[in-house]
Amino acid sequence: MSRLPLTGGCLCGALRYAVRERPFLLTACHCLDCQKRTGSAYSMNMQVREADFAIVAGAPVESVQPTPSGSHTTHLYCSACYVRLASKPKTRPGLVSLRPGTLDDTSWLTPNLHLYARSAQPGAIPPGASTHATMPEDFTPYVKAFTAAWR
Numbered sequence: 680m681s682r683l684p685l686t687g688g689c690l691c692g693a694l695r696y697a698v699r700e701r702p703f704l705l706t707a708c709h710c711l712d713c714q715k716r717t718g719s720a721y722s723m724n725m726q727v728r729e730a731d732f733a734i735v736a737g738a739p740v741e742s743v744q745p746t747p748s749g750s751h752t753t754h755l756y757c758s759a760c761y762v763r764l765a766s767k768p769k770t771r772p773g774l775v776s777l778r779p780g781t782l783d784d785t786s787w788l789t790p791n792l793h794l795y796a797r798s799a800q801p802g803a804i805p806p807g808a809s810t811h812a813t814m815p816e817d818f819t820p821y822v823k824a825f826t827a828a829w830r
């Protein structure tokens with residue numbers, strides 16, 4: 680696992696952030712919106728408490744966009760290189776969903792849950808991975824598993 684604080688930033692370096700405390704969930708989302716938004720197979724999301732997350736350089740541009748579940752999420756982008764650093768789901772106040780590919784150290788990232796498996800591209804989910812057809816109502820077991828694996 681990685682050492683705290685976790686640090687990262689956008690591609691051009693204008694935006695930098697730090698995460699003071701341990702994240703509690705790391706998911707891969709295979710919904711069609713995430714495929715479109717990333718132009719790739721899935722989006723990785725690392726859940727951290729908003730109180731533990733700080734932008735330490737630059738100021739993100741915020742864009743409110745609908746989610747597949749019918750809610751809205753505020754996405755944080757760099758205004759110079761357009762990398763999306765994080766989002767703040769309206770349904771989960773107090774949480775920040777970080778794009779962990781923007782961390783300085785990505786060598787330890789392994790999603791512990793693959794969401795929207797029903798729309799995953801062939802081969803995009805590793806064999807044996809934990810999956811959900813869409814989005815579970817209760818993330819508690821996955822949070823417990825991620826927390827246990829961190830130690």
Ligand SMILES: [Zn+2]
Nearest residue numbers: 689691757760
């Ligand atoms: Zn940038």
Ligand SMILES: [Zn+2]
Nearest residue numbers: 708709710713
């Ligand atoms: Zn998604």
